[in-house]
Amino acid sequence: MAVTIIDVAREANVSPSTVSRVIADSPRISEQTKRRVREVMNQLGYYPNFQARNLAAKTTQxxxxxxxxxxxxxxxxxxxxxxxxxxxxxxxxxxxxxxxxxxxxxxxxxxxxxxxxxxxxxxxxxxxxxxxxxxxxxxxxxxxxxxxxxxxxxxxxxxxxxxxNDNERITHEVVEYLYNLGHRKIAFIGGNLDFVVSIDRLNGYQKALEKLGLSYSEDYFIRNDVIKTNGMKAVHQLMELNEPPTAIVAHDDLVAYEVIRYLEGLSVQVPGDVSIIGFNNHALSAYVKPPLTSVDISxxxxxxxxxxxxxxxxxxxxxxxxxxxxPTKIIERESCKRITTKKKRE
Structure with a gap:
């Protein structure tokens, strides 16, 4: 037969209402009484019916x-x-x-x-x-x-x-990070614009380009549906432009992994030919080849x-x-490198 609250009350020499208050951890019950009642509950193997209690209290917990x-x-x-x-x-x-x-x-x-x-x-x-x-x-x-x-x-x-996260601000910082490494041709890949996070990151990318005096080009933006349905072709077209990007901002690390795989298939080296940075800083990002620079978004x-x-x-x-x-933080690894602009001969 199942142990009831009455059995616990009888064994602990208290009233059933006191046992109920102990279960609810009521401040009206002394710590000494709580300890005694809980010891009896353990000895008898009594487990409170929280579902019934929650129904009475009109809560589901x-x-x-x-x-x-x-x-x-x-x-x-x-x-x-x-x-x-x-x-x-x-x-x-x-x-x-x-x-x-x-x-x-x-x-x-x-x-x-x-x-x-x-x-x-x-x-x-x-x-x-x-x-x-x-x-x-x-x-x-x-x-x-x-x-x-x-x-x-x-x-x-x-x-x-x-x-x-302040997605617009951190994406702005990501573009500035690449700019400070010498990159001027920076692409943005992925992000479903049905979601606000994608809109904010794209806005941050565009505003950073404007602030840094770089022009925004649709040729440098590959949409999420395109990368999912025809990613290899899209990345190939991107890298075949007359002025291909030297750096890529990926909407998140999963997109970055995918893009790196496509680039590898095109014999494009990361970061030798193009740098890439993602978002989310997944655990795998430290172990992919090359280890991915990524934004830790907590x-x-x-x-x-x-x-x-x-x-x-x-x-x-x-x-x-x-x-x-x-808070967010750029975690630097090996997928981004500094580049230098060759000076023209006089």
């Missing part, structure tokens, strides 16, 4: 985590395990569980979020992306349901709590701080809207 793609596809990107690691650290510290979305399309993800909200399956939600015109984000905002975002919202920025911290913001909103529905950027 669970947060929903929504990715931009199906779970199986998302986990192919090293970004997601890292950001989820940060979420888990914060959630575990506050005794919260995690409910992952499993939808495979935008519509399926939207319907799953509606089910989470209407079915009261979670206390709050973290969106691990920011998409242009995202109906899921608008639904959560309109429902006044607790949620936070990893990424700057495309709309309603002053009404939504979020954590992000992925774990993104997840941790987004969860902290969400828990504040869950605990206080009147909590102020907050948003801030976590």
């Amino acid at each position: 669970t947060i929903g985590v929504i990715m931009s793609d199906s779970t199986s596809l998302a986990f192919q990107n090293p970004f997601f395990p890292e950001v989820i690691r940060g979420i888990c650290v914060s959630a575990h510290a506050s005794k919260y569980g995690i409910y992952f979305s499993t939808g495979g399309t935008e519509e399926e993800i939207f319907q799953e979020v509606v089910s989470m909200v209407q079915g009261k399956k979670v206390d709050g939600i973290i969106l691990l992306y920011s998409r242009v015109g995202d109906r899921t984000m608008k639904y959560l905002k309109d429902e006044n349901f607790p949620f936070t975002m990893v990424g700057r919202p495309y709309q309603y920025e002053d009404e939504i709590s979020y954590i992000d 992925i774990v911290e993104l997840g941790l701080e987004a969860t902290n913001l969400l828990l504040e909103k869950i605990q206080d529905s009147e909590a102020a809207v907050e948003h801030y950027f976590v």
